[in-house]
Amino acid sequence: MTETYVHGYHARENERLQDQAGxxxxxxxxxxxYPAGSTVLEVGCGVGAQTVTLAGRxxxxxxxxxxxxxxxxxxxxxxxxxxxxxxVEFGQADIFALPFDAESFDHMFVCFxxxxxxxxxxxxTILKRLLRPGGTITVIEGDHGSAYFHPDSAAARAAIxxxxxxxxxxxxxxxIGRQIYPxxxxxxxxxxxxxxxxxxxxxxxxxxxxxFTRKTFTAMIEGVREPAIASGLSDAAAFDxxxxxxxxxxxxxxxxxxxxxxxxxxxxxxxx
Numbered sequence: 647m648t649e650t651y652v653h654g655y656h657a658r659e660n661e662r663l664q665d666q667a668g669x670x671x672x673x674x675x676x677x678x679x680y681p682a683g684s685t686v687l688e689v690g691c692g693v694g695a696q697t698v699t700l701a702g703r704x705x706x707x708x709x710x711x712x713x714x715x716x717x718x719x720x721x722x723x724x725x726x727x728x729x730x731x732x733x734v735e736f737g738q739a740d741i742f743a744l745p746f747d748a749e750s751f752d753h754m755f756v757c758f759x760x761x762x763x764x765x766x767x768x769x770x771t772i773l774k775r776l777l778r779p780g781g782t783i784t785v786i787e788g789d790h791g792s793a794y795f796h797p798d799s800a801a802a803r804a805a806i807x808x809x810x811x812x813x814x815x816x817x818x819x820x821x822i823g824r825q826i827y828p829x830x831x832x833x834x835x836x837x838x839x840x841x842x843x844x845x846x847x848x849x850x851x852x853x854x855x856x857x858f859t860r861k862t863f864t865a866m867i868e869g870v871r872e873p874a875i876a877s878g879l880s881d882a883a884a885f886d887x888x889x890x891x892x893x894x895x896x897x898x899x900x901x902x903x904x905x906x907x908x909x910x911x912x913x914x915x916x917x918x
Contacts, residue, residue, distance in 0.1 A: 670845070670858070670862075670906070671699055673843050673845065673906070674757075674786055674843060674906060674908065675696075675699050675700070675703065678700065678703065678755070678784060679703055679704050680700075680704040680707035680752075680753050681704075681706075681707065681752075682706035682707065683706065683707070683708075684704075684707045684708070684752040684753055685707070685708050685709075685710070685750070685751045685752050685753070686700070686704070686707050686708070686709045686710070686751065686752065686753045686754065686755060687709075687710050687711075687712070687746070687750075687751045687753075687754045687755070687773075687776060688700060688709055688710070688711040688712070688754075688755045688756075688757075689712060689741055689744075689754065689755070689756050689759060689773065690712075690713055690714075690741065690756060690757070690758070690759035691711035691712060691713045691718070691719070691722050691736070692713055692715075692718050692722065692758075693718050693721040693722050693725065694711070694721060694722030694723070694724075694725040694726055696755070696757050697709070697711050697722055697725070697726055697734060698725055698726060698729050698731065700755060701726065701729075701731045701733050701734045702729065702731060704733075705731075705733060706733070707733065707753075708733055708735075709733055709734040709735070710734075710735050710736075710737065710751070711734055711735070711736050711737075712736070712737045712738065712739040712744070713738065713739075714738070714739070714740055714741070715738075716738045719736050719737070719738050722736060723736045741759070741763070741769050741772070741773075742765075742768070742769065742772065744772065744773075744776065746776050747776075748775050748776060749775075749776070749777065749778045749779070750776050750778075751776055751777055751778065751781065752777070752778055752781050752782075753777070753781055753782050753783070753784070754773055754776070754777055754781070754782070754783040754784070755783075755784050756773070756783065756784070756785045756786070757784075757785075757786040757787075758786065758787065758788070760785065760787055760819075760822055760826075760829065761787055761788070761813065761818050761819055761820055761822045762813075762816075762817075762818040763817070763818060764817035764818065766819075766822065766825075766829055767829055767832045767833050770783070770785075770829060770830065770832075770833035770835075771833045771834065773833075774833055774834055774835060774913060777913045778913070778915075779913055779914060779915020779916060780912065780913060780914075780915045780916040781912070781913045782910055782911065782912050782913070783830070783835060783910070783911050783912075783913075784908065784909070784910050785826055785829075785830065785908070785909045785910075785911075786906060786907070786908045786909075787822050787823040787826060787906065787907055788820075788823050788904065788905070788906050788907075789820075789821050789822065789823030789824050789905055789906075789907060790806055790809065790810050790820040790821060791810075791821045791824070792823065792824075792903070792904055792905035793806060793863070793902075793903070793904050794903050795892070795895040795900070795901060795902045795903065796895065796899075796900060796901040797891070797894060797895065797899075797900070799888070799891035799892075799894070801884060801887040801888040801890075801891050802888045802889075802891035802892045802895075803888075804880065804884065804888055805867050805874075805880065805884075805885055805888025805889055805891075805892070806867055806888070808867075808870060808874040808879045808880050808885065808888075809866065809867055809870050809874070811879055812870055812873060812874060812877070812879070823905065823906060823907035824907065826840050826907045826908075826909035827840045827909060830909050830911040831911075833911075835911025835912060835913065836911065836912045836913070836914050837910075837911065837912045838909060838910070838911040838912075839909070839910055839911075840907055840908065840909040840910075841907070841908050841909075842905050842906070842907055842908075843905065843906040843907070843908055844903060844904070844905045844906075845858055845902075845903065845904045845905070845906070846901075846902075846903050847859050847895075847901065847902040847903070848900070848901045848902075849896075849897070849898045849899070849900065855896050855900075856896075858902070858904075859892070859895060859896050859900075859902045860893070860896055863892070863902070863904060864889065864892040864893060864896075867888070867889060867892060868889050871885055871886075871889070
């Protein structure tokens with residue numbers, strides 16, 4: 647069972663993922679670490695944007711990182727090797743057909759993956775079977791409905807909605823962040839806890855203005871311009887006005903906010 651990655655696999659998208667990961671390291675990963683000797687499965691590693699941080703922060707854990715795209719796996723492997731990390735193994739695999747035995751891992755990390763799946767609960771249930779009793783899963787997702795900004799702009803909100811609609815039509819859900827808690831509970835995880843991670847950006851934070859508002863969020867919306875126009879969701883003038891309004895929020899008096907949601911669930915039992 648394959649799913650559609652609505653953002654595509656072109657070079658600019660790879661660059662955007664790296665910008666996003668670098669900008670959000672502390673926000674998303676400061677409280678993620680794995681014990682020495684533990685085994686961790688990273689599902690949907692993409693180009694390794696999160697992998698380098700995960701493996702670097704838990705150097706004595708052993709990671710297995712997989713992705714559906716062979717091209718992405720090759721890029722992830724290159725980045726991990728470039729970082730001098732030796733605690734990661736890579737593989738190409740479909741989340742619905744993972745080549746691992748039940749109870750093979752102590753922990754699991756799933757970041758920006760569920761938003762692209764038409765059956766997220768089924769995917770989480772499959773992943774739960776691969777965890778040993780007492781094991782944990784960490785899930786991180788964004789929610790485009792959480793985006794708000796100053797100056798406000800109907801054109802910008804319409805451009806964002808184009809991306810939300812395209813992702814929905816592809817079988818995914820760009821509003822999935824708010825659903826992390828019920829999804830993990832439905833999949834059978836215990837002790838589920840979810841924390842929102844807000845990105846707040848104003849001109850006093852130039853690193854976030856550039857790294858998040860410009861190069862992560864607005865670049866993502868800008869990246870769906872051609873298919874949004876081709877599908878009739880917008881026209882060139884309207885879409886470009888929306889993107890221009892998003893860039894307007896990066897000026898001296900601009901403000902941009904967005905929320906990610908980080909959930910952790912446990913498998914009943916205790917790790918041996």
